[in-house]
Amino acid sequence: MQELEIVASRRRLRLAMPRGGPLGGVVLALAILLLFNLVATPHFISLQTLYVNLTQVTTIVIVAVGMTMVIATGGIDLSVGSLMAIAGALAPLIFAGRLLGIGPGPFADVLAFFVPVLVAMAFGSFNGWLVARFRIQPIVATLVLFIAGRGIAQVMTNGNLQAFHNASFHALGLGRVLGVPIQVWLMAVVVGLAAWAIRRTLYGRQLLAIGGNEAAARLAGLPVARITILVYAVSGLLSGIAGLIVIAINSSSDANLVGLGMELDAIAAVAVGGTALTGGRASIIGTLLGALIIQLLRYTLLSHGVPDAAALVVKAAVILAAVYLQQVGRAP
Known part of the structure; x- marks a missing residue:
């Protein structure tokens, strides 16, 4: 009898959720946050x-x-923050002429954009290789670089802050095109390409198939190992890009702080955005909205004088609520 009551309660909760599924709920949550700030937050x-x-x-x-794609395969990537730190540490070393044996100049600036991103991508591939070839649990495989990656970045810089003045990197962080920050245009391109890849390409269908049932995907002849390595490589590449944006905005690189806690924000955005943490599904637009909610929630709490410690508790509660609503949505 009690089980019937629980099932009935879940059904009532699903009926009460906004039409449009989990994405409808995300839109509603974002709208509520915006409305609250419009009314209660000065300026x-x-x-x-x-x-x-x-x-x-x-x-x-x-x-x-990148985290959405990894989670869609049934994995997780804890190393994204550390890969951001590695990319952020490499770039100033390259364009300042302290690495690769190339003096400062336009060629060094170009290399400083591409080499750190490719290195982060290589480390991401390493994560995928551990998961695909050695069948190590993703949380363990990526924990290796979560710990060692930031240490690598700190060793490269001797743990020192690298302040710099480089017009190319200042443009990436502070420049605008048509009045819109360059990094926002870059974000739009990444979101658009990822959404297209998930929905319209063979790669996207294979990725979701692996996350839905890896054993069945293997029996169907899908290149599970290759797709898994590629997914983690893409996550590493995007982490490298994000690391360059951070140092460009700050005009400095601190291996101790760049990307710190980013893995938690990324996972939170994916969870709030409605992507199932068990794999097999992915919503890039949902992730975009989830990230907006996470950022707007942070801004709201800070604007109203809520301490950082309490803000972390609120963020954890939001993630818990998002995961619970996912389970309710899947329950019979």
């Missing part, structure tokens, strides 16, 4: 507020897109 309607929130959310979105 919320201003170009400065919009600029601050957009520039702060871009890195979360870019990293969370």
Whole structure:
């Protein structure tokens, strides 16, 4: 009898959820946050507020897109923050002429954009290789670089802050095109390409098939190992891009702080955005909205004087609520 009551309660909760499924709930949550700030937060309607929130959310979105793909395969990537730190540490060393034996100049600037991203991508491939070839649990495989990656970045810089003045990197962090920050355009490109790949390409269908049932995917002849390595490589690549954006905004690179806690924000954005943490499904647009909710929630709490410690508790509660609503939505 009690079980019937539980099932009935879940059905009533599902009926009470907004139409459009989990994405409808995400849109509603974002709308409520916006409405609250419009009414209760001073100076919320201003170009400065919009600029601050957009520039702060871009890195979360870019990293969370890669995390969405990883989670869609049934995995997880804890190393994204450390890979951001590695990319952020490499770039100033390259364009300052302290690495690769190339003096400062335009060629060094170009290499400083591409080499750190490719190195982060290589480390991401290493994560995928551990998962695919050695069948190590993703949380364990990526924990290796979660710990060692930041140590690598700190060794490269001797743990020192690298302040720099480089016009190319300042443009990436502070430049605008048509009045919109360059990193926001970059975020839009990443989201658009990822959404297209998931929905319209063979790669996307294979990725979801692996997350839905890896054993069945193997029996169907899908290249499970190759797709898994590629997914983690993409996550590493996007982490590298995000690391460059962070140092460009700050005009400095600190291996101790770049990307710190980003893995939690990325996972939170994916969970809040409605992507099932068990794999087999992915919503890039949901992840974008989830990241906006995470950023706007942070801004709201800070604007109303809520301490950082309490803000972390609220963020954890939001993630818990998102995961619970996912389970309710799947329950019979």
